[in-house]
Amino acid sequence: MWLPWIEFAAVLTAVTLLTIPMGKWLARCFTSEHHTLLERVSYRIIGVNPAQRMGWQAYGGALLMSNALMLLLGYLVLRLQGWLPLNPLGIAAQTPDLAFNTAASFITNTNWQAYAGEASLTNATQMAAITFLMFAGATTGVAAGAGFVRGLARSSSQDIGNYWVDYVRVFWRVLLPLSFVMALVYVWQGIPQTLDTQTVATTLEGAKQQLMLGPVASLESIKHLGTNGGGFFSMNAAHPFENPTPLTNMLHILSMLLIPAGLTYAFGSMLLRRKQGWVLFGACMVMFVGFLSLVFVAEQNGSQLLARAGADQQYSLTQSGGNMEGKELRFGIADTALFVATTTAATTGSVNAMHDSLTPLGGITPLAMMMLNCVFGGDGVG
Incomplete structure (x- = not known):
């Protein structure tokens, strides 16, 4: 049960460490005379x-x-x-x-x-x-x-x-x-990077399947x-x-937060008030951790109403292990919750799961971040 929280802590630590070089890079980009x-x-x-x-x-x-x-x-x-x-x-x-x-x-x-x-x-x-x-x-x-x-x-x-x-x-x-x-x-x-439009694969049953490709x-x-x-x-x-892969999923998450987080440091550097930049970063991080916790706990607990209803025994058993409805097995609940919180905190709109399959609390949390539009925010708009 503690492994997801350790993963969250590691990712957020990486975001914090990357904020400094990214912020310096951005500040130099905005202030250089060369x-x-x-x-x-x-x-x-x-x-x-x-x-x-x-x-x-x-x-x-x-x-x-x-x-x-x-x-x-x-x-x-x-x-x-x-x-x-x-x-x-x-x-x-x-x-x-x-x-x-x-x-x-x-x-x-x-x-x-x-x-x-x-x-x-x-x-x-x-x-x-x-x-x-x-x-x-x-x-x-x-x-x-x-x-x-x-x-x-x-x-x-x-x-x-x-x-x-x-x-x-x-x-x-x-x-x-x-x-x-x-x-x-x-x-x-x-991830494919090709000018070919499609390829034909042979399934285990021997059938032919058309797969679309491109410069993905x-x-x-x-x-x-x-x-x-x-x-x-x-x-x-x-x-x-x-x-x-789980690695690409994590790189997507870090990519979404990289520039928005770095802009808080650049903000402090350009104003010659580094502490103010860190205050902004800290405020965003506190909100992010709170929203992430809500999504993860809600999805991990699943919908108790559906579990108690017992109308569908198989679905009830799925809920006992958390809400996996609409999620990819290769990511699981923890990586999905982290992606859900990140994409809406950074106003990205990329999804690795179907958000309409989230639990009520898990679904209203990203909606709250969309309405705030400032939990890190997108590139230049947070």
């Missing part, structure tokens, strides 16, 4: 002056304009899907309303899906629309967080930095390298590091191709 070669090339391509200072109106205007254009680009890719390459199955384009819903959802880091990824999207649109918008939404959130902190630090000045500099630096220095490394780890663990590892890495959510497959992180 521009790398890639960054200088990027500024020249998009035609901006990195030395230009912006007030909140110009900063917010640049954010809105760039995101509107990327939303339009994502919409066009989804609408042109039927004519794009990497579509051997002949999947049709999304309808206008669904394409707009999808593009708006992912550019705003909402990542709500009204479609099944493997049936509605091709590998081309999974990369050029979904993965692209995941990077765009997460980068925007972290950049906006940097501008917000500068606004607090420079209350007597109209200068909150340069949005384009913040965006380019977050992309090149933080999200892209982290996502690349994490994608390689995921491939090592068995690259999507999964930014999906969790960017606190995006959504999924390559309709089963999301419960699918064995998105989350094949």
